[in-house]
Amino acid sequence: AQSVTQLGSHVSVSEGALVLLRCNYSSSVPPYLFWYVQYPNQGLQLLLKYTTGATLVKGINGFEAEFKKSETSFHLTKPSAHMSDAAEYFCAVSSLAGGYQKVTFGIGTKLQVIP
Amino acid sequence: DGGITQSPKYLFRKEGQNVTLSCEQNLNHDAMYWYRQDPGQGLRLIYYSQIVNDFQKGDIAEGYSVSREKKESFPLTVTSAQKNPTAFYLCASSRGSTLSYEQYFGPGTRLTVT
Numbered sequence: 001a002q003s004v005t006q007l008g009s010h011v012s013v014s015e016g017a018l019v020l021l022r023c024n025y026s027s028s029v030p031p032y033l034f035w036y037v038q039y040p041n042q043g044l045q046l047l048l049k050y051t052t053g054a055t056l057v058k059g060i061n062g063f064e065a066e067f068k069k070s071e072t073s074f075h076l077t078k079p080s081a082h083m084s085d086a087a088e089y090f091c092a093v094s095s096l097a098g099g100y101q102k103v104t105f106g107i108g109t110k111l112q113v114i115p
Numbered sequence: 116d117g118g119i120t121q122s123p124k125y126l127f128r129k130e131g132q133n134v135t136l137s138c139e140q141n142l143n144h145d146a147m148y149w150y151r152q153d154p155g156q157g158l159r160l161i162y163y164s165q166i167v168n169d170f171q172k173g174d175i176a177e178g179y180s181v182s183r184e185k186k187e188s189f190p191l192t193v194t195s196a197q198k199n200p201t202a203f204y205l206c207a208s209s210r211g212s213t214l215s216y217e218q219y220f221g222p223g224t225r226l227t228v229t
Contacts, residue, residue, distance in 0.1 A: 034217060043223050045220070046218075090157065094216075095214065096214060100163060101211075101214055102160070102163075103218060106157055107156060108157055
């Protein structure tokens with residue numbers, strides 16, 4: 001079964017500092033990986049996704065993630081944190097289960113940005 | 116603007132009552148999903164539907180029911196059999212079952228049962 005592990009349920013960074021949110025996946029086949037962001041009391045919004053091809057994926061709001069097969073990782077980064085980045089971030093993996101697309105989400109990482 | 120609407124945003128019910136959460140999409144997506152979100156547990160799949168008049172149980176379907184009579188609509192009923200129904204419920208849709216397709220989410224309904 002596919003799974004994702006997000007290390008650190010809470011991460012705090014100073015405004016302007018590097019953001020690094022960690023995600024490791026478990027998959028027996030080439031994975032399809034996603035990062036979503038959720039602002040308080042809202043739904044999830046896609047930040048970026050990895051399907052095939054280039055391993056460095058750029059997303060919205062200046063975020064990017066690198067797929068590293070040897071490390072089974074898909075960490076999310078942003079060079080300089082903004083106050084507006086404070087939110088919860090979910091890593092997810094897509095797999096086929098019973099003929100349908102099943103997306104398995106990590107438990108989420110809450111990002112706090114300190115002014 | 117295309118998107119997913121969920122209503123109401125906040126819902127309060129007494130224990131023992133069934134309650135139905137609405138989910139409508141105008142994205143012309145085939146697949147629709149219901150998730151439950153609890154603090155520290157990520158999202159857990161309740162039900163999913165790939166086409167009209169067809170739906171399948173997810174990981175935590177007990178105490179819930181759904182229908183898919185129209186492509187645009189996928190309502191979720193939380194029955195009195197659900198032991199701990201207080202949670203944030205998210206509806207999502209995708210173009211289909213291709214693994215690379217992302218899911219689009221509604222704004223959620225926060226259900227409180229007392």
